[in-house]
Amino acid sequence: xxRRKKIYEGKAKTLxxxxxxxxxxxxxxxxxxxxxxxxxxxxxxxxVLNNLLSEFFMTGLTNVGIPNHFLRRLNMRExxxxxxxxxxxxxxVRNYAAGSMAQRLGIDEGTQLPxxxxxxxxxxxxxxxxxxxEEHIAAFGWATQQDMDDILSxxxxxxxxxxxxxxxxGIRLVDFKIEVGRVYEGDFQRLIVADEISPxxxxxxxxxxxxxxxxxxxxxxxxxxxxxxxxxANRLGVMPKGATPINRPTLIx
Ligand code: TMP
Ligand code: ASP
Numbered sequence: 001x002x003r004r005k006k007i008y009e010g011k012a013k014t015l016x017x018x019x020x021x022x023x024x025x026x027x028x029x030x031x032x033x034x035x036x037x038x039x040x041x042x043x044x045x046x047x048v049l050n051n052l053l054s055e056f057f058m059t060g061l062t063n064v065g066i067p068n069h070f071l072r073r074l075n076m077r078e079x080x081x082x083x084x085x086x087x088x089x090x091x092x093v094r095n096y097a098a099g100s101m102a103q104r105l106g107i108d109e110g111t112q113l114p115x116x117x118x119x120x121x122x123x124x125x126x127x128x129x130x131x132x133x134e135e136h137i138a139a140f141g142w143a144t145q146q147d148m149d150d151i152l153s154x155x156x157x158x159x160x161x162x163x164x165x166x167x168x169x170g171i172r173l174v175d176f177k178i179e180v181g182r183v184y185e186g187d188f189q190r191l192i193v194a195d196e197i198s199p200x201x202x203x204x205x206x207x208x209x210x211x212x213x214x215x216x217x218x219x220x221x222x223x224x225x226x227x228x229x230x231x232x233a234n235r236l237g238v239m240p241k242g243a244t245p246i247n248r249p250t251l252i253x
Contacts (some may be wrong), residue, residue, distance in 0.1 A: 004016045004025070005016055005017040006136050007024065007223060011031060011033045011037055011198065012028065012029055012031060012032075012033070012047075012196075012200055013026050013027060013028055013029060014027040014029065015027070018080055018081075018083070019080075020082050020083060020244065022108070023080055023082065023083060024080070024081050024082070024083045025074065025078050025079070025080055025081075026078065026079050026081055026196070026227070027047075027050040027077055027078050028046075028047035028048070028050045028054075028077050028078070029046075029047050030043055030044055030045065030046045030047045030081075030208065030216070031046075032200075032218045032225055033047060033233050034215065034218060034219040035047060035219070036125060036128050036129070037125075037215065039218075039219070041060075043121060043218065043224075043225040043226050043229075044185075044187060044226060044230060045226045045229075045230075046225060046226055047077050047232060048076045048077060048240060049198075049199075049226070049229040049232075050198035050199070050200055050229070051076065051077055051078065051079055051198060052071065052073075052076075052196045052233060052238045052240065053197070053199065053229070053232065053233055053238060054070070054079070054196040054197050054239045054240075055070065055073045055079055055238075056197045057162065057165070057197040058070030058193070058197065058235055059236075060161060061193060061197075062164060064157075064161055065194040066154065066157050066161065066193060067080040067154075067190065067191075067193065068192050068194070069082040069084055069181055069183075069192055069193065069194040069195075070082075072182070073082060076240065077137075078159065079084070081194070082181075082192070083183075084181025084182055084183045085180075085181060085182040085183075086179055086180070086181050086191060086194060086195070086199075087143050087147065087151070087180045087181065087182060087191070088123045088124070088142050088178065089120050089121065089122065089123060089132075089137065089142060089143065089151070089179075089180070089181070090120070090121040090122075090123055090129055090177050090178075091118065091120060091154075091155050091178050091179070091180060092118065092119040092120070092121065092150055092175060092176070092177045092212065093116055093117070093118050093155050093156070093157070093158070093159045093174060093175060093176055093178075094098055094101065094113060094116065094117045094118075094119070094174070094175040095111065095112070095116055095172075095173060095174060096109075096110055096111060096112050096113060096172070096174045096175065096203075097109060097111040097112060097113060098110065098174045098203050099203065100131075101117075101119070101175075104131075105230075105238060105241075110174075110205075110210075116156060116209035118152060118155050118156070119131060120123070120132050120133070120134070120137060122136075122148050123179070123251075124132075124141070131141045134148055146192065147191060150191045151180050151191060154178070154180060154191060154192075154193060156176060158176075158178055158193060158197075159173070159176070162176060162197070162202070163234075166204060168206075169232075169236055170206060170207050170208060170235065171204050171205065171206060171213060171232065171235065171237035172204070172206075172207050173201070173202060173203075173204065174201045174202075174203035174204065174205055176197070176201055176202035176203070177201045177202075178193055178194075178195065178197065178201070179193075179194050179195035180192070180213050181193075181194035181195075182191060184247075195229075199213060199214040199215060199228065199229045199232055200215050201215075202214055203216060204232060205229075211228075212228065213228045213232050214232075214245045226244065
């Protein structure tokens with residue numbers, strides 16, 4: 001059998017050429033990294049959970065009319081997505097102060113923000129994904145003003161959808177990051193939500209206890225990352241068959 005072509009290897013996922021033109025296979029790894037990969041570990045089962053969770057969230061976005069790259073899940077670790085040109089920005093939406101914003105502005109973590117705040121970081125590992133303004137984005141041509149209008153609208157729509165879904169299972173969506181991709185349809189281009197939506201890219205706190213159910217568990221050494229992500233998957237009803245938070249998902253490669 002011919003070996004498929006690897007397009008890109010990231011920290012948490014590997015991308016392969018898809019079976020049809022214009023498609024890409026996303027393989028979710030168990031690798032966990034933080035602080036620009038200064039801290040690394042393997043969280044057994046994380047890839048399976050993120051694959052299922054990202055499928056769940058992206059399918060939900062499709063159902064409410066928010067365009068995204070997800071086509072279908074292929075197996076426990078892989079999903080087929082639309083090929084797109086990734087806009088070189090990390091788009092962060094915050095509902096409560098936490099992480100780098102809490103630090104940068106000296107706001108207590110957990111403080112509710114007056115309204116959702118959207119921030120942009122340049123996707124550049126060598127520079128540590130620095131925060132940039134719309135002035136930088138326009139001046140350096142990373143995205144046009146029309147793109148920025150569309151990106152803001154996508155980010156806020158994703159925030160409304162995700163906040164509601166998570167609230168329904170007793171979880172607060174503190175903040176999250178999305179990436180946006182450009183697809184071409186005839187003479188037109190469109191921006192769609194790409195990459196993944198998972199506890200790797202969100203802050204999720206149990207509303208009752210405040211327990212963290214996201215990658216901060218790993219960043220801050222708060223316990224088992226797989227247990228935290230399993231809790232999210234369980235509440236949303238997307239745990240792999242036969243798996244419970246204690247009996248972790250079997251690894252099918
Ligand atoms: P921050 O508070 O560390 O800037 O993170 C904001 C949100 O973005 C949080 O939900 C985690 C997510 N995030 C990523 O998905 N990738 C990253 O590389 C970083 C730094 C944050
Ligand atoms: N994703 C980044 C890294 O792998 C940072 C983070 O999520 O904290 O280093």
